Amino acid sequence: MRAAALITGGKDSALALYRSIRQGFEVVDLVTMTPQRADSWMFHYPNIHIADLFAEAVGIPLVKAETSGIRDTELADLKQVLAQLSVEAIVSGSISSQYQKEHIDKICRELNLQHIAPLWHEDPLALLEEIVELKMETIIVGVYAHGFTSEWLGRKLDNAAMNDLFELNKEFEVSLVGEGGEYETLVLNAPFLKKRIKLVETQKIWEGQSGYLLIKKATLENQKKDSRKLQIISQLEKLKRRLLKIH
Numbered sequence: 001m002r003a004a005a006l007i008t009g010g011k012d013s014a015l016a017l018y019r020s021i022r023q024g025f026e027v028v029d030l031v032t033m034t035p036q037r038a039d040s041w042m043f044h045y046p047n048i049h050i051a052d053l054f055a056e057a058v059g060i061p062l063v064k065a066e067t068s069g070i071r072d073t074e075l076a077d078l079k080q081v082l083a084q085l086s087v088e089a090i091v092s093g094s095i096s097s098q099y100q101k102e103h104i105d106k107i108c109r110e111l112n113l114q115h116i117a118p119l120w121h122e123d124p125l126a127l128l129e130e131i132v133e134l135k136m137e138t139i140i141v142g143v144y145a146h147g148f149t150s151e152w153l154g155r156k157l158d159n160a161a162m163n164d165l166f167e168l169n170k171e172f173e174v175s176l177v178g179e180g181g182e183y184e185t186l187v188l189n190a191p192f193l194k195k196r197i198k199l200v201e202t203q204k205i206w207e208g209q210s211g212y213l214l215i216k217k218a219t220l221e222n223q224k225k226d227s228r229k230l231q232i233i234s235q236l237e238k239l240k241r242r243l244l245k246i247h
Contacts, residue, residue: 003116004029004063004082005091006104009047009054011131011138011157012093012119012177014187017058018134019118020091021192029085030055030062033078047141047186047215050197054187057195057220079107089114095179096121124176128162134191142184142212147172150206153213157185184212195220 003025007013021027032051055062063085067077082090090108094101094117101117108115119127131138138157143149147168155161168174174182189196201217 001089001114002026002028002087003089003091004031004085004087005060006031006033006093007051007054007062008032008093009050009186010093011136011185011187012095012127012179014054014093014136014138014190015127015131015134016091016093016116016118018190018192020116023118025089025091025116027060027091028087030058030060031081031085031090032062032064033074033081034064034066035074036066036068047213050186050215050218053197053218053220057193057197059194075103075107078104079110082107082113083111087113089116091116091118093117093119095119095124095127095177096175097179125162125166127177128157128165132158132162135189136187136191137189137196138185138187139213140183141186141215142210143182144184144210145172145174145180145182146209147174148183148210150204150211152183153204153206153211154202186215189223194223196223 003020005013005017005020005027007017007030017027017030030051032048034048051064052062063081065077065081067074090104090113092100092104092115094104101120105115140152140155140157140161143152165174165176169176178184188199198219198221199215200219203214203216205211205214
């Protein structure tokens with residue numbers, strides 16, 4: 001089945017893309033909506049311009065379109081873009097946002113497309129663990145909830161960060177995966193990427209109790225020679241998790 005994947009360069013859309021490819025979908029297009037305002041209901045805002053590099057690193061053509069970011073208008077903008085694609089399914093990184101899932105479902109029904117949401121209603125902690133096990137090099141590029149400080153900006157999503165997120169979840173009810181907008185991420189490298197995103201120049205922008213890491217310049221670099229080894233490791237880790245669930 002030919003599919004287009006909604007991507008931002010963040011961890012959720014990257015993991016959903018990876019899973020859909022593993023499940024046998026032929027992902028022929030990546031789709032990025034660029035909101036004109038930071039408080040978009042549907043779309044990722046910080047450093048969305050890096051989506052171009054992410055798509056090039058994956059090796060799949062990118063379809064880009066601007067949207068006002070206004071609640072109802074941005075949905076019409078997304079529908080207009082998807083209607084022009086020659087695909088049978090749309091892949092999204094929805095995890096628990098009923099608003100996001102229902103609206104993409106509605107658009108897909110109207111366009112006679114299938115909505116593929118590989119991460120839907122999965123355990124948030126398990127998803128973070130999978131990202132770490134897959135060796136997806138992910139950094140936090142925006143924080144917007146109580147408990148976060150500027151020290152989180154640029155921080156790598158690893159086991160230590162997962163533990164700290166768990167503590168923030170207990171104290172402030174911060175979503176472990178940040179789907180409520182508590183934090184945003186950027187994937188720099190992953191086993192399924194053909195190239196790695198290298199950050200050249202960044203700047204921390206902090207305003208009151210929230211902020212983001214502005215990426216001023218980034219480039220692509222060739223993968224290390226062990227990228228195939230990482231793919232094999234990720235496949236073994238996934239098989240191990242399936243076996244543990246069975247038993």
